[in-house]
Amino acid sequence: MTESGRKTLAGIALILALGGLIGWIYDAAERGLLIAALVALLWQLRNLIAFDRALHTGDFGVFRYGEGIWQQLFSRFSYEHERGDRYKQQNRRIIKEIQKSANAMPDGAVIIDQRNEILTCNKAAKELIGLKRKKDRGQRLDNIFRDPGLTKLLQSSESTRAVDLASPLRENEWLNCRVVPYGADQKLVLIRDVTDRIQLSKIRRDFVANASHELRSPLTVICGYLESFAEDEQVPEHLLQPLSQMRSQARRMTTIVKELLDLSRLEGAGLAATDQAIDIAALVAAAMKTYSGCEDAPKIEIHIESGDQLLGAQSEIESVVNNLISNAVRHTSVDGSIKVSWQSGPDGADLIVRDTGEGISAEHIPRLTERFFRVDRGRARGDGGFGLGLAIVKHVLERHSGELIVVSERGVGSEFRCHFPAQRVAAA
């Protein structure tokens, strides 16, 4: 038993004893005890009522003095009460700080539930996509920020995804939206202003396109004169060698400029139209003509296993075929062999170019489609490759919803497989 409990019991015992004693003196011990018990009860009742009032008013000052169980109870309660208040204030302050920092963030953040309904958002989100915090709570995010890209993003089930969208409020501004799983069944949508990045890549693309375009006309003039010098008999003997080198280099430069132009055109374009059916067999046959008379080219086999046609842009697919075959020829020695095949199945069609050349090591495969990437920096220059071919192939395939799959082993050979989805294939 605690100290205060003992004191209270002692107090009650004292009252009862006093009552009993006085009663005993006047020869009415029972009545004395009864009155004492009543007094003790009243005393307890008074404290109980005071406690009840203190609970309502929150003022525990009445019980600051005295001893016993009630005083203990009151001071304890009042202490907890004050502590609770203090914590509440502290928590409120912390929440305010967090809100402040969320609002100070330059990126917009919107929390949505599994039905894409907005739970809360920060200030930047309001400014970036025009949300209204009070009014839009409970609205679906894709009902306010209606962009087919966002709807698709919210529907897809990958864990972290991002997409660039045009700003709904301001022109020529771009937002990057990223969806991150958050809490139970919730999603956090992060919105960032990426106008600068988009602008920059546009400037880069425009620059490459313009520069290549501007380089083309002077090159045509240079090539023209060099060609005419080649047939001119008055050109002195000692200039013939330099002139022929100049001619081949000028031709090389023309090809690079042309490929750069192609590439920048492909980069900016969306999906290719599907109204043109392309006969792959004819394309491959046409490409083969280049190598038919060549003695230093390896043997090339053609396996056309399907009569299906591809839907897309003829000239682009032609450049894919040419690039893949010329790559294979360049990297395969004369005694090797190259196999070009075209096959189709229920999930689409494949154009496969397989060679028995030197192969590519695994760490280089992901970088093959970068512009000007070369596996062997020291080599290559002389053999006619520019490092743009596979970049073009990649972009053409993207435009045809296809993908490039490269399998290769050093010393054994490589396989370049262009896979086209079923909707790009027209059955023969």
Add this chain to the structure above:
Amino acid sequence: MQASNFTDHISRSFNQDIEGLRNQVLTMGGLVESQLSKAIAALVSGDSELGLKVANDDYKVNELEVSIDEECSRILATRAPAAGDLRLIVAIIKTITDLERIGDEAEKIGFLASKLAAMDRPSDSYREIKTLGTHVLHMLRDAMNAFARLDVTESLEVVREDERVDEEYEAIQRQCITFMMEDPRSIKRVMNVTWVARSLERIGDHSKNICEYVIYMVQGRDVRHTDISEASDLASE
């Protein structure tokens, strides 16, 4: 959490039906918005490929219209909605018609943009058309926002905005006439530009219609073919 006062029914599946319908309309709105913004971009930047893409993508808008229409008929037949719900369904049936028309106009602009891209461009690179287009695009956005938020004030704002669009359209037309008189060789091109301006002006009208349906849906008052001050009186009563 349910956003609108329309979705407060004892039957949960009815709630879901109506919510789904609203979402579909807004998805359609989003698609139409992006079509329009692409069409304007194609015209201003002279991108014939983008213009053709817009023209080719119009079928998506049409498909959505048909499917929403069917859904509306189904709800009318099976749920027999009354009062606010009935107004909502009626307003949706009308809204999607206007959205589909806007889609058609965007298709037209896309097609004209691809044609105009092949002709020589004026020195101002269609600045006026761009201003008008941006203006109209914002009207459409605000109209769809008003639809999503059931916001009468915003709707009235759009209805008011339409008058300004009409003025801009007049100005462009006058300018086009001047161009044609100055240089008859440009008539073919400028004619196409007037068609684009005309389409944009029509989109403004359709956006205004949508806002009038929103007012009808929320307040139950028909403010069509009334003057703007009368309309705002009716709407605020």
